[in-house]
Amino acid sequence: MMKSPTILAAGGAYIDRRGQVSGAFAPAASNPGTMREDVGGAVFNALRSAVRRGVSGSLLSVRGGDVLADRVARAIASAGIADLSAVFLDRTTPSNTVLVDRDGALIVGLADMALYELALPKQIRRAKVREAIGIADAVLCDANLPSAALERLLALAAGKPVFALAISPPKVAGLAPVLGSLALLFMNRGDAIALTGADIGAAEQDIVDGLRRAGLKSGVVTADDGAVLGFDEAGAFSILPPGKVADGAADALAGATVAARLRGLTLRAALREGVAAAMLAIESAEFAPAFTAASFAEALALIPEPQDVA
Template sequence: MKKRILVLGGAHLDRRGRIAADTVAGASNPGTWREDVGGGAFNVARNLARLGHAVELIAPRGGDAAGQRVAEEASLAGIDDRPFVFLDRATPSYTAILEQDGNLVIALADMELYRLFTPRRLRARSVREAMARADLIVCDANLPAETLSALGAEASARGIALAGIAISPAKVIRFRKVLPDIAWLFMNSAEAAALAGAAASPDQWADLLRPLGLSGGVVTNRGEDVAAFDSQTTLMIKPPPASQIVDVTGAGDALAAGVLDALLAGESLPRALVRGIAASQIALASPYAAPPELDRNLLERKAAEIAASTAYS
């Protein structure tokens, strides 16, 4: 069922270099280079639009060629793009170096422009009207902590579910004060540990995160057990190994989109989590952060394959 989804956060140039052989630290490594538009918010928005939802995106960007490229990619994905444009600033960027097998070596995030997305921006008429239309709001931790807090209060006052994308261990802590207003927070184990203040096994995440005020969350762990919980259920799934890993970038964002798509359709948490794992494995097999081949038919076929070989606990 088609829903109206408002997404706020990161939308920027995503550069990824892939080393062609064994990585040699401190030396020049042969490899290849790819540029695309990414960002946690943008990846989730693009995936949800490809699954048939009506998606509006609000993200700051500069008045440069990179900002224009973000606008073009949003249009191609069917996203209703409503940016804050700062003509004298550069659009943020993310630069990653990947191992031959697709795993991350190191990344550099130039995200200073997002600091200008202050709480005052949420009071703009266009933003308030977009919130009034939304069935779901999604945000990422590229936004400042005070903006996330104001967004959480606004979503709660309007009775609209709010989902969050952790982005990184350094940024996820921006969600701390808004956790009671978040319906779902998507994290990996390192981000969950930063938020909880301690590392844990998958079966412990719910007990550590619920007391912080978080009512629902999903924690991934590099293809191992995925933990999920809501106010009543705690669940762990051991997914089958991904058949192909081309690039890990965007896999967590695809998982979030798959889970949210299923929850919006009224699916149970176990079925939603399988749908999210399916979306993440489709992303892992693609060189793109948001796989262009993703659609509802492909997602349902992949989810059926995973459900048939998945262990629950």
């Protein structure tokens, strides 16, 4: 039996809160609505998706010594992921809280992520982490890692593919110095514009050209209401998904795409699998949906073939 690919992931695994206003949003007032709380984080969501597509994963993150940390630890364990994270008893566990209006548009977000900046660079120097990188087939990281941690991680992973998630336009700037060392970067259109300086309405080929000039060899660009764009040395292409790819669905897309790439699929074929995982995430309202081989095959059958970008 062939050994499954292994990934060492480094980045955020935290408490994710999402509040949605029920009616018209009233600033500076109490608004009726609903609040959902779960364990999330882009790299954790993506790794869960990859594991469900047959990858063996381990996760390096950091968390506090509070009750929320226990919830994060349980979520990592229940996903079948080896936990290499460090616990800081005198700190609070990172969290991300967003408030959206009744249509899902962001009103405000609050990211309490200071612990990552403080602690992750030193954690990557641990012998256990170096050993995990040494035996892994690939590394997955997100832009929650400060630049010192990213550079250290890439140095340790020399010769192995490093996949990255952009997180947000402000954070993706931290990846700019290492773009040329990445095997693949997952981002949304806002992240791509931040990296390239392109106009908001830039054509797909202009986005690709700008990312190539920035040093990126291969990338995936999602859009809330449009096609998913991919490019590598073979050219640029797009896939029009049946639904909207945003929030945790984009993380599911990244994880399934990475798993398929590690099985030897081309980016075109792998991204179709990623889009299928994203559609399952949307349907389940979970960041990393559970699915069977049969249900995944059904979703994949609904994903159109990639189309070349002119």
